[in-house]
Amino acid sequence: MLALTILGNNSAIPAFGRNPTAQILQNDDEAFLIDCGEGTQLQMSKYKIKKGKISHVFISHLHGDHYFGLIGLLTSMSLLNRTQDLHLYAPPLLENILQLHLDAAATTLCYKVYFHALGDEGPIANTKRMNIACFKVKHRIDCWGFLFSEKKRPRSIDPERVRLYEIPASFYPQLQKGEDYTTKKGVLIANADVTNAATKHKTYAYCADTIYDETLSAKIKDVDLLYHETTYLKDQHERAAARFHCTTTQAAEIAKKGGVKKLIIGHFSSKYEVLDQFLVEAKEVFEHTELALEGACYKI
Amino acid sequence: MLALTILGNNSAIPAFGRNPTAQILQNDDEAFLIDCGEGTQLQMSKYKIKKGKISHVFISHLHGDHYFGLIGLLTSMSLLNRTQDLHLYAPPLLENILQLHLDAAATTLCYKVYFHALGDEGPIANTKRMNIACFKVKHRIDCWGFLFSEKKRPRSIDPERVRLYEIPASFYPQLQKGEDYTTKKGVLIANADVTNAATKHKTYAYCADTIYDETLSAKIKDVDLLYHETTYLKDQHERAAARFHCTTTQAAEIAKKGGVKKLIIGHFSSKYEVLDQFLVEAKEVFEHTELALEGACYKI
Numbered sequence: 001m002l003a004l005t006i007l008g009n010n011s012a013i014p015a016f017g018r019n020p021t022a023q024i025l026q027n028d029d030e031a032f033l034i035d036c037g038e039g040t041q042l043q044m045s046k047y048k049i050k051k052g053k054i055s056h057v058f059i060s061h062l063h064g065d066h067y068f069g070l071i072g073l074l075t076s077m078s079l080l081n082r083t084q085d086l087h088l089y090a091p092p093l094l095e096n097i098l099q100l101h102l103d104a105a106a107t108t109l110c111y112k113v114y115f116h117a118l119g120d121e122g123p124i125a126n127t128k129r130m131n132i133a134c135f136k137v138k139h140r141i142d143c144w145g146f147l148f149s150e151k152k153r154p155r156s157i158d159p160e161r162v163r164l165y166e167i168p169a170s171f172y173p174q175l176q177k178g179e180d181y182t183t184k185k186g187v188l189i190a191n192a193d194v195t196n197a198a199t200k201h202k203t204y205a206y207c208a209d210t211i212y213d214e215t216l217s218a219k220i221k222d223v224d225l226l227y228h229e230t231t232y233l234k235d236q237h238e239r240a241a242a243r244f245h246c247t248t249t250q251a252a253e254i255a256k257k258g259g260v261k262k263l264i265i266g267h268f269s270s271k272y273e274v275l276d277q278f279l280v281e282a283k284e285v286f287e288h289t290e291l292a293l294e295g296a297c298y299k300i
Numbered sequence: 301m302l303a304l305t306i307l308g309n310n311s312a313i314p315a316f317g318r319n320p321t322a323q324i325l326q327n328d329d330e331a332f333l334i335d336c337g338e339g340t341q342l343q344m345s346k347y348k349i350k351k352g353k354i355s356h357v358f359i360s361h362l363h364g365d366h367y368f369g370l371i372g373l374l375t376s377m378s379l380l381n382r383t384q385d386l387h388l389y390a391p392p393l394l395e396n397i398l399q400l401h402l403d404a405a406a407t408t409l410c411y412k413v414y415f416h417a418l419g420d421e422g423p424i425a426n427t428k429r430m431n432i433a434c435f436k437v438k439h440r441i442d443c444w445g446f447l448f449s450e451k452k453r454p455r456s457i458d459p460e461r462v463r464l465y466e467i468p469a470s471f472y473p474q475l476q477k478g479e480d481y482t483t484k485k486g487v488l489i490a491n492a493d494v495t496n497a498a499t500k501h502k503t504y505a506y507c508a509d510t511i512y513d514e515t516l517s518a519k520i521k522d523v524d525l526l527y528h529e530t531t532y533l534k535d536q537h538e539r540a541a542a543r544f545h546c547t548t549t550q551a552a553e554i555a556k557k558g559g560v561k562k563l564i565i566g567h568f569s570s571k572y573e574v575l576d577q578f579l580v581e582a583k584e585v586f587e588h589t590e591l592a593l594e595g596a597c598y599k600i
Contacts, residue, residue, distance in 0.1 A: 013376045014342050038372040039339045042314050062404040064375050072338040072368045076313045093404045100400060104362040104393045106441050141406050 002027050002150060002202045002300040004225065006266065007043040009292045011209075011231050011245075012065050014039070015270035019294060020065035023227070024049050025148055025204060027129050033057045033073075034146060034206050040069035041076050047295050051077055052084075056125060056132070059090035060208030061143035067094065071101045078109040085112045089124055089134070091142055092117040118144050135219045137210035140244045145207045145219065153198035161194040202300045205260075209267065211241060212250040217257035225300045226255050227292065230265035233272070234281050248278050252285035266292030302327050302450060302502045302600040304525065306566065307343040309592045311509075311531050311545075312365050314339070315570035319594060320365035323527070324349050325448055325504060327429050333357045333373075334446060334506050340369035341376050347595050351377055352384075356425060356432070359390035360508030361443035367394065371401045378409040385412045389424055389434070391442055392417040418444050435519045437510035439544045445507045445519065453498035461494040502600045505560075509567065511541060512550040517557035525600045526555050527592065530565035533572070534581050548578050552585035566592030 003026050008019035020037025024044075031053040033040075044051060051073065059067050067090070077086070088094075095115045102108065116124060118134055125132040133147045154176035162172070167181050167189065175181065181189040205220035207228045220226050231245035240247050248265065255263035263286055268275060275291055282289040290298070303326050308319035320337025324344075331353040333340075344351060351373065359367045367390070377386070388394075395415045402408065416424060418434055425432040433447045454476035462472070467481050467489065475481065481489040505520035507528045520526050531545035540547050548565065555563035563586055568575060575591055582589040590598070 013379050014345065019342070038369065039342055042319070042339055045314065064372055064401070064405060068368075068372045069338065072364055075364050079313050091404075093400075097397075097400050097404060100393075100397050101364070104391075104397060104441075105364060141404075 002148075002204065004204060004227075004264075004298045004300060005047060005049065006264075006292045006294055006296050006298075007040055007047065007049070008035075008037050009266040009268060009294055010065070011229075011267045011269050013270045016273050018268065019043055020068070021208075021267060022069065023206070023292075024054075026053075027150070029128055030055055030130065032130075032132075032148070035060055035066040035208065036068075036070040036073060037065045038068040038072075041073045043294070044073075051080065052082060054086070055084065056087045056127065057089070058132070058134075058144075058146050058206075059088070059094060060137075060145070060206070061139060061141055062091050062093060062097075063139075063141065063209065066208065070094075071098060074098065074109060074113065075102075075105075075107065078107075078111065082111040085114060087114045087116060087125065089116045089118060089132075089146075091144075092119075118142075135216075137207055137216065138213045138244065139209045139211065143208055143210065145205060145210075145216070147220065147223070148204045148206075150201035150203070152201050155191070155195040155198050157195050165189050165194060167194065204300055207254070209244065210246060211244040212246050212253075214254075214257065217254050220254070220258045220260060222259050222261075224261045225298065226258065226260040226263050228254055228263060228265060229267035230278060230282065231267050231269045233277055236269075248281035249285050252282040252289060255286040255289070261288065262298075263289045264292045264298060265289060302448075302504065304504060304527075304564075304598045304600060305347060305349065306564075306592045306594055306596050306598075307340055307347065307349070308337045309566035309568060309594055310365070311529075311567045311569050313570045316573050318568065319343055320368070321508075321567060322369065323506070323592075324354075326353075327450070329428055330355055330430065332430075332432075332448070335360055335366040335508065336368075336370040336373060337365045338368040338372075341373045343594070344373075351380065352382060354386070355384065356387045356427065357389070358432070358434075358444075358446050358506075359388070359394060360437075360445070360506070361439060361441055362391050362393060362397075363439075363441065363509065366508065370394075371398060374398065374409060374413065375402075375405075375407065378407075378411065382411040385414060387414045387416060387425065389416045389418060389432075389446075391444075392419075418442075435516075437507055437516065438513045439509045439511065443508055443510065445505065445510070445516070447520065447523070448504040448506075450501035450503070452501050455491070455495040455498050457495050465489050465494060467494065504600055507554070509544065510546060511544040512546050512553075514554075514557065517554050520554070520558045520560060522559050522561075524561045525598060526558065526560040526563050528554055528563060528565060529567035530578060530582065531567050531569045533577055548581035549585050552582040552589060555586045555589070561588065562598075563589045564592045564598060565589060 007022035010018035228251035307322035310318035322340040528551035
């Protein structure tokens with residue numbers, strides 16, 4: 001099971017009780033933190049996300065509403081005596097910033113942080129259950145999107161059928177990979193006859209702050225869930241472009257062109273207290289849209 | 301009127317809904333921010349503190365629970381189009397840290413920040429209504445306390461009495477300063493006969509993270525309100541000393557020796573969910589003690 005929890009959905013200034021951007025993507029074994037605005041560690045406590053489960057952190061860009069909560073989270077992990085490694089993927093300058101904060105406090109973290117500077121598009125991480133790649137989005141400063149793909153799962157063996165054909169347990173791993181079995185007498189047992197297809201591996205794409213960019217639709221093609229920023233309503237498209245942000249209909253256009261299954265939108269401007277119109281406008285272009293609401297968990 | 305609002309009272313890791321250290325000291329015209337843990341700008345919104353009113357910020361030391369919220373607050377002030385100057389008093393390294401954050405975001409603030417590096421004990425600021433001095437406290441890294449003193453207020457003129465003696469309005473400023481008046485006929489009118497004493501000017505001392513240090517009692521002598529850190533209960537005095545922190549009874553001893561009017565205690569360790577015992581123990585030594593509770597406003 002792959003699920004996304006929203007910890008913050010507001011842009012720039014926290015407003016109306018809405019926090020800056022942070023999301024948690026979790027499967028049964030792993031938790032990934034995507035962006036980390038100020039107060040993320042407090043939001044994690046509020047929504048019962050265990051800090052210790054997070055193995056990888058992905059920071060899209062160095063505007064404060066996407067990372068000012070990171071140094072607090074990292075030092076709290078140390079105060080909680082974390083031992084496991086943490087992998088951090090971020091623009092290169094963040095490494096200097098973190099080091100300066102630690103130096104100022106005369107502190108070293110009690111666990112190892114592997115800093116991976118983002119530079120080229122392509123694969124960046126390969127975990128137990130996931131492959132993760134990054135791609136460029138167009139913002140005022142260097143900014144990245146992230147594509148999370150579950151690894152292909154093994155086919156599941158039908159216990160009655162393998163017994164019927166007397167297939168030895170030593171051959172099960174091959175069956176799970178999709179191979180056929182040939183009996184000692186030379187009879188071919190088709191794989192599909194003794195196994196069932198695995199659950200489809202799911203994909204999630206995160207498009208951080210970006211101006212409207214049609215080329216994104218190819219980068220997030222066919223994903224099960226797309227998060228795309230939607231800072232403004234559609235009447236503000238000029239302001240959006242001037243600030244390298246998107247409107248509701250622009251985000252929905254990317255989802256539609258990309259043929260994704262579902263879209264969630266967030267990073268709402270502090271000028272909006274009520275968010276209903278965001279959903280109305282996006283749905284006019286792409287029906288399967290939902291608002292990224294804080295605390296909500298979206299199963300993928 | 302001088303009043304102190306507590307925005308955070310926890311140490312190190314946020315816990316049990318308690319936030320890291322931040323306080324606002326306000327008089328009728330001015331607001332001073334003292335320390336600025338992560339989430340302070342969110343706490344300011346929650347407790348209706350206007351960011352625009354803050355003219356001076358004082359950072360005691362560079363452990364994260366005392367300043368990780370500052371960069372977020374400063375950038376939010378800029379996004380809100382602040383125009384007035386901000387004066388920031390802090391350990392020297394903070395200037396580099398802030399600059400690195402701004403450089404990473406390719407941002408400049410739209411208002412002027414005057415950075416005042418803390419170095420020697422003594423007066424540091426002189427505002428319309430306040431004099432502010434800093435003094436050293438003993439922590440694992442350089443750390444400062446702050447002493448806020450209201451300026452002496454003018455004596456108030458009794459309108460009926462000045463009319464009775466036909467004292468000209470041009471002499472009122474001298475009367476407010478306490479001078480006597482001599483009539484044209486050479487009759488001396490005693491100042492006390494035509495004016496009333498001003499309200500006593502109040503004082504507030506903030507003792508940030510510190511080990512027990514008896515010399516502090518002289519630095520905060522006779523203040524109207526003393527805030528002193530109290531990270532642990534008294535049975536943890538060895539742990540407190542090892543970490544350069546204080547216990548309940550140690551904070552109360554400083555208040556007692558300093559002859560202060562009232563003590564508030566905070567910076568509670570995350571190991572304590574319930575705080576009642578902090579008050580019980582401190583009151584055993586110094587009766588006029590209160591807990592620094594988030595959102596509470598203490599009139600001085």
